[in-house]
Amino acid sequence: VDSSLVDWGSVQHMHYLLTRVLDKVDSPNCGLDSRASPATSEHPEHQESHKTKTSHCCSVCGRECYKLSVLQIHMRIHTGEKPYPCPDCGKKFRFAHSGGLREHERIHSGEKPHTCTVCGKSFTQKGSLRVHLRTHTGERPYSCAVCGKSYTQNEFLKVHQRTHTGERPYSCSVCGKGFAQIGNLKKHQRIHTGEKPYQCLECGASFTQKDSLKMHQRSFISFLFSFDLLVVLP
8 A cells, every 4th residue: 555545544444543643551450460470469459449430421422541641632532622723834633642643743843763773764653663664673563354355554555445345435526436545536536637746857747646657657768769760770
């Protein structure tokens, strides 16, 4: 799946990221490692303390949170609250904590503190480095339950699954045609707008799609090659 075709800024994707963070910090467990202290962690009284742990339920979707603070952060998904505005671009975010905003600000500052130890490539976010490392390890942890095809990222898997379900969540506002990927919708919309962002540097011809430009360039090179042959022929 082409990463440019994934809608990284979609509500669904942002919802997924926030929920994943909340899942990590919201746990009914006390944090006691059973491997370090099996006698204590396996004691009946200790186990019962987990069962009686109070949970807080979301009144909108029913999600249970063991920490009230986590429920309050979760509610931003429903209320639309975005308490972290970027001072550079003005965009607002509903990050679980201010650390998310600091990572976003690196897009503007150009800071890339997370470096790959294999190839030296640097990233603004730790999560991006973790995903990149899979290109070296070959790890593909997200597998399609239908055909078994695997992907390095969950978002790529979701896009692939639409080939099985037939889901086309992105619709053209002009003609109503539906698409499985946001990138394909953007390409299609150029038919209506007339936008041609891909230009040949040799002859100035413009195209709506990058593939069309590549095809033109190959034809242009073949034409020049043939012309040169004609020049040298007696």
